[in-house]
Amino acid sequence: MRMGIMGGTLDPVHNGHIAVARAVCEACGLDGVMLLPAGDPPHKQHRADKADRWAMAQLAAGALDWMSASDLEIVRSGTTYTVDTLEQLCADRPGVEWVYIIGADTVNVLETWRRFERVAGLCAFAAVGRPGFEAGRAHEHAAQLARAFGAKIHFLDVDGPAISSTEVRNRVAENRSIAGMVPQAVEAYIREKGLYLCGMTWAEIDRELAATLRPARYRHSIGVAETAMRLAPRYGVDPQRARLAGLLHDCAKSMDEAEMRRIVKANVPDADVLELAAGQVLHAPAGMVVARQKYGVRDPEILSAIRKHTLGGADMTPFEALIYVSDVIEPNRAMYAGLSRARELAGIDLRAAARYCAQMTKDYVEKSGHGTFHPRTAEMLRS
Ligand code: ATP
Ligand code: MG
Numbered sequence: 386m387r388m389g390i391m392g393g394t395l396d397p398v399h400n401g402h403i404a405v406a407r408a409v410c411e412a413c414g415l416d417g418v419m420l421l422p423a424g425d426p427p428h429k430q431h432r433a434d435k436a437d438r439w440a441m442a443q444l445a446a447g448a449l450d451w452m453s454a455s456d457l458e459i460v461r462s463g464t465t466y467t468v469d470t471l472e473q474l475c476a477d478r479p480g481v482e483w484v485y486i487i488g489a490d491t492v493n494v495l496e497t498w499r500r501f502e503r504v505a506g507l508c509a510f511a512a513v514g515r516p517g518f519e520a521g522r523a524h525e526h527a528a529q530l531a532r533a534f535g536a537k538i539h540f541l542d543v544d545g546p547a548i549s550s551t552e553v554r555n556r557v558a559e560n561r562s563i564a565g566m567v568p569q570a571v572e573a574y575i576r577e578k579g580l581y582l583c584g585m586t587w588a589e590i591d592r593e594l595a596a597t598l599r600p601a602r603y604r605h606s607i608g609v610a611e612t613a614m615r616l617a618p619r620y621g622v623d624p625q626r627a628r629l630a631g632l633l634h635d636c637a638k639s640m641d642e643a644e645m646r647r648i649v650k651a652n653v654p655d656a657d658v659l660e661l662a663a664g665q666v667l668h669a670p671a672g673m674v675v676a677r678q679k680y681g682v683r684d685p686e687i688l689s690a691i692r693k694h695t696l697g698g699a700d701m702t703p704f705e706a707l708i709y710v711s712d713v714i715e716p717n718r719a720m721y722a723g724l725s726r727a728r729e730l731a732g733i734d735l736r737a738a739a740r741y742c743a744q745m746t747k748d749y750v751e752k753s754g755h756g757t758f759h760p761r762t763a764e765m766l767r768s
Contacts (some may be wrong), residue, residue: 468498653692
């Protein structure tokens with residue numbers, strides 16, 4: 386029996402992996418291919434937790450009768466090495482011949498694998514070309530590995546498609562479609578769990594916010610995220626993107642005012658005088674800068690929602706309005722006149738709720754004499 390292994394961080398598994406596996410399976414007459422997501426590999430930082438990468442591998446394999454998924458590396462603790470995996474596979478399933486499937490980019494780094502000389506004794510390699518990687522160099526390199534380690538590297542005369550996990554992650558972060566790049570079930574999983582929306586995992590974001598915000602501010606941020614998530618489907622907004630904007634809307638709140646002013650001046654060329662004037666307003670454009678620079682947010686609408694969450698604006702998209710309103714109505718807010726009505730409106734008519742919140746701000750500014758009622762908020766009352 387001959388089995389293929391498609392290993393890698395698979396962060397996420399994509400249609401390129403599947404196309405390459407299928408091509409090798411057919412060309413080499415394999416009995417099947419096993420997806421093998423790496424646990425904590427030594428060479429590569431991964432972006433989704435291993436539980437998620439494992440779940441996606443299972444979804445991809447589940448749809449194909451010739452493909453299976455193995456959690457051998459996922460369940461192993463500490464840094465995982467292919468050599469340990471192959472030792473285990475060969476011991477557990479004697480009589481199986483293992484063919485490790487790789488792209489040209491991997492051929493060029495094979496000798497960096499731990500105990501590669503042993504790896505080369507435990508499996509053969511089937512390599513395919515990969516757009517962006519020079520095939521000639523990979524062939525030459527394979528010949529060197531054969532001489533130095535006795536590696537058996539068989540090149541197929543095909544190129545994998547121009548898809549990479551990096552490109553999939555980038556597109557998700559920019560809110561562009563990944564349809565056709567990953568299996569449908571994987572696409573749905575990524576959307577449902579909100580994977581790859583920024584440069585950190587949800588757990589990393591949580592740790593960072595807990596460490597930088599005061600406890601009440603942290604609780605408020607979670608309240609805004611949950612409120613925005615709950616209302617999102619009603620207004621055609623993606624709940625996980627709403628969650629991220631809600632969590633990060635106040636991410637600059639702990640900075641001192643001079644620092645906020647400095648980063649806004651340096652990074653937000655169209656910030657106006659009133660926006661720059663007081664800390665209460667300044668933390669919104671500053672938050673946009675921090676979300677981009679520290680949390681790796683690249684989705685323009687998430688960034689603009691963070692920027693607009695204090696002042697609002699007449700031209701807000703439903704997404705922006707949702708964050709603006711959620712900030713006012715989240716459950717940790719102390720009760721005050723008008724809050725119940727704002728909460729009620731939020732469930733019925735988002736624009737009316739946003740206007741109502743703007744009116745409350747106007748009343749507050751006029752009564753308290755604090756600050757200036759910003760023309761951008763005033764515009765909302767006229768829209
Ligand atoms: P990343 O962009 O995160 O590096 P990736 O798309 O390269 O992700 P990996 O999990 O790193 O995916 O790749 C696992 C294996 O699949 C590697 O050997 C890689 O060369 C191969 N591979 C992935 N995509 C392709 C492709 N489109 N064509 C050929 N080989 C591919
Ligand atoms: Mg790669």
